[in-house]
Amino acid sequence: xxxKEKGYAHWDGNFVAKKFPWWPITRYGIKLTFRRKFFKLxxxxxxxxxxxxxxxxxxxxxxxxxxxMIQGDTQFLSIDPTYFKAYFTNEFMLFMxxxxxxxxxxxxxxxxxxxxxxxxYFSRPIxxxxxxxxxxxxxxxxxxxxxxxxxxxxxxMKLLFAGNFEFLAKYPWLPFSVIGYSxxxxxxxxxxTLFLSSINKNRRYVAILIFGLYIFTxxxxxxxxxxxxxxxxxxxxxxxxxxxxGYALFRQNTPHDVPWVLALAVIVGFCVLGGFVLKSKIxxxxxxx
Amino acid sequence: xxxEVKGLHFxxxxxxxxxxxxxxxxxxxxxxxxxxxxxxxxxxxxxxxxLKPDRGEGTVLGYNIKNQQQLIRRYVGYMPEDDCxxxxxxxxxxxxxxxxxxxxxxxxxxxxxxxxxxxxGLEESRYRNLETYSAGMRQRLKLAQALVHDPKLIFLDExxxxxxxxGRQEILELILDVSAKKDIQVLISSHILxxxxxxxxxxxxxxxxxxxxxxxxxxxxxxxxSLYELKIKGEEAGFVKGLxxxxxxxxxxxxxxxxxxxPPDASPQQIFHLAAREKQQIRHFVKSQTSLEDLFAKVxxxx
Numbered sequence: 001x002x003x004k005e006k007g008y009a010h011w012d013g014n015f016v017a018k019k020f021p022w023w024p025i026t027r028y029g030i031k032l033t034f035r036r037k038f039f040k041l042x043x044x045x046x047x048x049x050x051x052x053x054x055x056x057x058x059x060x061x062x063x064x065x066x067x068x069m070i071q072g073d074t075q076f077l078s079i080d081p082t083y084f085k086a087y088f089t090n091e092f093m094l095f096m097x098x099x100x101x102x103x104x105x106x107x108x109x110x111x112x113x114x115x116x117x118x119x120x121y122f123s124r125p126i127x128x129x130x131x132x133x134x135x136x137x138x139x140x141x142x143x144x145x146x147x148x149x150x151x152x153x154x155x156x157m158k159l160l161f162a163g164n165f166e167f168l169a170k171y172p173w174l175p176f177s178v179i180g181y182s183x184x185x186x187x188x189x190x191x192x193t194l195f196l197s198s199i200n201k202n203r204r205y206v207a208i209l210i211f212g213l214y215i216f217t218x219x220x221x222x223x224x225x226x227x228x229x230x231x232x233x234x235x236x237x238x239x240x241x242x243x244x245x246g247y248a249l250f251r252q253n254t255p256h257d258v259p260w261v262l263a264l265a266v267i268v269g270f271c272v273l274g275g276f277v278l279k280s281k282i283x284x285x286x287x288x289x
Numbered sequence: 290x291x292x293e294v295k296g297l298h299f300x301x302x303x304x305x306x307x308x309x310x311x312x313x314x315x316x317x318x319x320x321x322x323x324x325x326x327x328x329x330x331x332x333x334x335x336x337x338x339x340l341k342p343d344r345g346e347g348t349v350l351g352y353n354i355k356n357q358q359q360l361i362r363r364y365v366g367y368m369p370e371d372d373c374x375x376x377x378x379x380x381x382x383x384x385x386x387x388x389x390x391x392x393x394x395x396x397x398x399x400x401x402x403x404x405x406x407x408x409x410g411l412e413e414s415r416y417r418n419l420e421t422y423s424a425g426m427r428q429r430l431k432l433a434q435a436l437v438h439d440p441k442l443i444f445l446d447e448x449x450x451x452x453x454x455x456g457r458q459e460i461l462e463l464i465l466d467v468s469a470k471k472d473i474q475v476l477i478s479s480h481i482l483x484x485x486x487x488x489x490x491x492x493x494x495x496x497x498x499x500x501x502x503x504x505x506x507x508x509x510x511x512x513x514x515s516l517y518e519l520k521i522k523g524e525e526a527g528f529v530k531g532l533x534x535x536x537x538x539x540x541x542x543x544x545x546x547x548x549x550x551x552p553p554d555a556s557p558q559q560i561f562h563l564a565a566r567e568k569q570q571i572r573h574f575v576k577s578q579t580s581l582e583d584l585f586a587k588v589x590x591x592x
Contacts, residue, residue, distance in 0.1 A: 008408050008471045011401055011439035015363060015392035024389040032377045107376075116373035120434065123337055123367035124390040125359040283339075 021126050025134025030141055033104040042103060043142075046096040050150035053087045057154055061161035079158055079167065081174060085250035087154070088147065088181055089243045097189060098214045100142050105193035106210060107203035108135045109282070114201040118283065128282055136190040143189055148182035177249045184249075185242060188267050192238075195274035198281040214238050231256045234263070241266050291316055291442050291474045292336060294347030294354075299331055299340060306331040308498040310345070314476070318468035320485030320506075321478040322585060323495035329478045330370070332495065333444050337367055350441055363392055366435030366443035370450060370478075372427060380406055380415045380422075380430055384437050391438035398437070405433040409463060425456035432463060442474040443467070449484050457484070464488050486581040494585060502584070509584055514538075514550040516583060517557060520573035521547065521564065531563045546573075550583065 033039055060077040087093065112118050121131050155175055158167050168174075196209045221237035224230075234240035234256040241263040247253065248260035297310040307328045323329045334340045336349050338358025346353070352360045375383055381402050388398030406415045409429040414422070422430065428448065435443050448464060449457040465488050468475040479485055485492060486506070493503040502509060521528055529539050529547070538550040549560065557576070564571050 008436070008467060009404060010471070011393075011397070013393065013397045013401075015438075016394055018392060021390070021392070024386060024395075028375075028378070028382075028386055035377065111376055115376055116369070116371040117375050119339070119367075119369050119371070120373055120375070120387065121390065122339060123362055123365075123369070124387065125363045125392055126390055127359070 020133075022130040022134030022137065025121075025126075025131065026137035026141065029104070029108060029135065029138030033138065033142070036103050039103045042096075042099055043145075046100055046146050049087065049090070049093055049096075050146060050153075053083070053150070054154065054157060056083070057158050058161055061158075081171060081177070081250045082252060084151065084154065084174065084178065085247060085252050088151065088178075088185075088250070089246035091239065093146065094239055094242060097143055097146060097185070098211060100146075101139065101189060101193045101210050102207045104142050105139050105189075105197060106207040107197065108138060109194055109197040109278075110201055110203045110206045113198070113281075114203075122283075128279070131282060132194070132278060135194055139190045139193055140186050143186040144182060147185055148179065151178035151182060154178075173251070177251070181246050181249045184245060184264075184267065188242070188271060191271040191274035191278075195277050198278055231258050234258055235266050291319075292347070292349050292476065294332075294336075295345055297332075297335065297345035297347060298343045299328075299335060300343055305498050307335070307342070310495075310498070310500055312493055312500060312503060314493065314503075315491060316474045317491060318464070318475045318477065318489040320489035320492040320581075321476055321495070322480070322482070322485060322492055322581075323501070325480070326497075327495040328498040329495055330446060333367075333446055333476070333478055337362060337365065337444065363438070364441045366438065366440035368431045368435040368443065368445045368448055370446035372424075372451075373431070374419045374422075374427065376420060377418070379418055380411055380433070383419060383430070384433050387434040388437040393438055401437055401439075402433075405436045406430075408436070409433045410459065424451045425453065428452055428456065428460055429463075432460065436467070436473075440473065442476065445475060445477045445479075447479055447481075448477060449479065449481060461488055482581045482585055492581065492584075506581065514552060514583075515555075515557070516577045517549045517551065517560065518573070518575045518577045519547050519549065519560070519571055520545055522570040522572055523568070528563065528567050528569050531567060532560070535559055535563070548577070548583075 034043075056077060057079055060079050063077070112121070118131075122128075126134075152175070155168070155178065159165060192213075193210060196213070197203075197206050200206050200209070218237045218239050221233050221240055224233035224236065234244065235258065240256060244254050244256055244258065244260050244263035245267065247255060254260050292312065292314040294310055294312045297307050298305070299307040310328070310332065321329050321332070331340065335342050336347070336354060338354060338361060341355070346355065348354065349361045350364050352364075354361065375386070378386070381399070384402035384406060385395075385398040388401055389395055391398075393401065403415070406412055409432050411426060411429055411433065414426065419427075419430070428451070432445075432448065435445070445464065449460050452460060461484060464475060464477065467473045468488065475488075477485060477489060490506055491504065492506050492509065494501040525541070525547070529541075532539050532547075532549055535555060536552050537555070540548040540550075542548065551557070551560075557574075560574075561571065
């Protein structure tokens with residue numbers, strides 16, 4: 001059929017003032033991530049710890065029914081802030097988040113830079129911050145799925161299984177810790193991923209950077225700590241900083257003998273630096289001077 | 290007026306890209322011409338709000354270019370020159386995505402995406418991944434995304450670049466159809482002069498960041514000079530010199546034809562008087578139509 005046979009018709013609809021103009025960017029980002037090879041498997045693996053910890057909460061309220069399984073040792077099933085801390089700050093969980101970032105975040109900006117699509121976005125009525133929000137919300141979605149959502153479900157299920165509010169009365173600050181920690185991790189990883197995604201046009205290279213930087217900072221911390229015997233080198237490690245702040249938020253003794261506020265400052269500092277880089281990198285046009 | 294700009298200045302560091310540009314563009318199809326580095330793309334980028342002018346002001350469809358960029362982008366479609374796409378999705382998803390970003394409701398955007406893809410001739414391949422598209426298909430797709438939200442004005446930056454002659458002709462037909470029959474104003478930036486001549490009725494020529502000429506194409510071609518094509522028998526050098534002393538611009542073609550651009554106040558009889566004085570025989574004399582290429586060469590000062 002040639003173009004003339006079909007013809008052009010004007011659109012008779014109306015534009016809508018969208019509260020979240022960035023939402024289509026997020027929706028497409030999530031959709032495209034699930035289309036990636038092996039991502040669904042990885043996603044299920046990332047959800048597995050949440051299911052195990054949820055089962056733990058159920059078992060803790062039905063100890064009589066499960067006594068044959070736990071053989072008298074009920075200590076590990078006491079549901080308290082330590083239990084939550086164990087879920088949120090365990091190394092496997094952080095590792096799985098980083099693995100998910102490789103799939104969902106590596107190409108978020110680098111693909112747009114590679115295929116010149118920033119000008120397509122910015123020729124629409126969306127602002128730089130809408131674009132950033134849309135991309136960041138993809139990461140927010142995947143990180144919340146393994147942090148905030150399971151954390152809140154744990155609390156709700158604990159209350160439901162117990163049939164009373166004793167748990168909440170004992171630890172009224174716990175929901176805030178869950179929310180605070182989830183936001184901290186999510187905001188940090190959003191800046192971390194988008195910053196790395198904006199500095200290179202090759203998504204594979206960005207994927208290596210996301211994984212490599214996380215591992216490298218940890219190795220660096222351990223090498224320096226071994227040489228200089230100072231725990232302050234934990235501030236070099238992404239994992240150690242997150243864990244340090246996480247322990248503090250769940251009111252646990254921190255794993256390193258360093259003020260947790262310093263670890264928080266490092267995290268915030270990285271986010272600020274990432275924000276500056278993103279601001280300079282995200283442009284409708286690339287100007288070659 | 291669809292686009293009005295006054296005293297627009299823009300520099301990339303020390304390099305002045307636009308220098309005191311004043312333009313006033315009517316509706317219809319408008320050609321934006323100029324040699325490389327003339328400031329065409331910079332002007333389009335400023336009109337879309339990608340770049341902020343150093344000085345000057347202007348409006349696009351009545352919206353201020355300095356503080357109403359979002360409204361401009363809602364009612365303007367943009368087809369970039371660069372090869373640009375979003376990977377991992379098909380043409381329908383891509384086009385509807387662009388519609389949604391323009392503020393269209395999701396279902397409307399999807400419906401409209403199908404319509405515009407049919408219109409640009411991509412109906413058969415609209416479910417194919419964009420990575421598999423040829424250069425010609427990508428050009429059509431870029432036009433489709435520029436049209437999806439039914440803009441009042443579209444900016445087309447080199448719309449026929451990288452296309453074979455047939456693809457070029459088809460894109461030009463689409464542009465002509467949109468601008469002539471669908472009441473959508475079109476601003477085409479191109480260095481392919483016949484494209485502009487075939488589609489546009491109004492041209493704006495930029496040179497070294499300044500407006501070299503603007504107006505209705507027919508008027509510009511008529512007003513500036515008259516073109517005569519002639520052949521003479523005998524020594525050409527003296528005759529050409531004589532024409533140039535009459536403020537005519539003369540071009541010699543490979544087949545011995547002389548193209549003489551005469552000032553509007555000059556009479557063709559002067560050519561015959563000169564030939565008589567120089568004792569030359571005029572063997573061929575035709576008043577020719579001036580082309581956009583001639584106008585461009587004249588105002589930009591290149592051959």
